Amino acid sequence: MKIAKYDYSMIRKWLPVLFLFAYVITVAIAPAFAPYDPLEINMSDRLSEPSEKHLLGTDHLGRDLFSRILAGGRVTVGTGFLVLTIILIVGVPLGMLSGFIGGRFDRYFMRIIDAFLAFPDFIIAIVLSGILGPGMVNLVLAIVVAKWGSYVRLVRSTVLAEKEKDYVLMAVISGLPAYKIIRKHLLPHVMGNVLVLATLDLGKIILMIASLSYIGLGAQPPTPEWGAMLNECKPYFYSSPHLMVIPGIFIMCTVLISNLAGDMLRDRLDIEK
Known part of the structure; x- marks a missing residue:
């Protein structure tokens, strides 16, 4: 009697994303195990x-550092995922529409995207955060505006390459509605590239959140956020460097995990192609 072998290729393909997802879930539930109130x-x-x-000592106000680290992870990483989700919701549909419709709409819309991409995203985020004022809501809005253009351009380029292929042309000739062509034929090809970029970008977004909070444009005291914690403890670096x-x-480990997961996922998808 032969025992059927299970195909683990799909698990290996998505293992980096699953690992990153498991890390995020761990960070999200970690504050429940904090020994003290972080505030x-x-x-x-x-x-x-x-x-x-x-376990990790206390800060200048006697707050338990370990509890604040756990609570700050939920704020920093959670905000990063929120920003990335909004970017995907905005960027992917607009990129697909621009690539699929083409013509004058595509030309004018791409000039707007070029204007956003002409400046470094971090500079745009700093300028917008400074104009809007400090706070997490304004920080999220600033980063979304700074990052959405790269997703639109990536999705558009993928759609332009795929819509010229025979199977899409046959679907158009057969009278298949545009939304079905996008959903059935174009979206599956787009999502692989988008997922790789999003996984790599998560670390950059988290680093941007921490950096803006560090210079006072993001989370405000007493909110436990990793970048804001760095800012609060600057005067005590020589006496208590662990703060x-x-x-x-x-922050470094989270960015490293995101980058490694993105690299592994990109290699898996390239091998399959």
């Missing part, structure tokens, strides 16, 4: 060294 002030324990009572080193390590 609780205890001046008698301020600037404590790591110990059994406080800045630990949030920096978490």
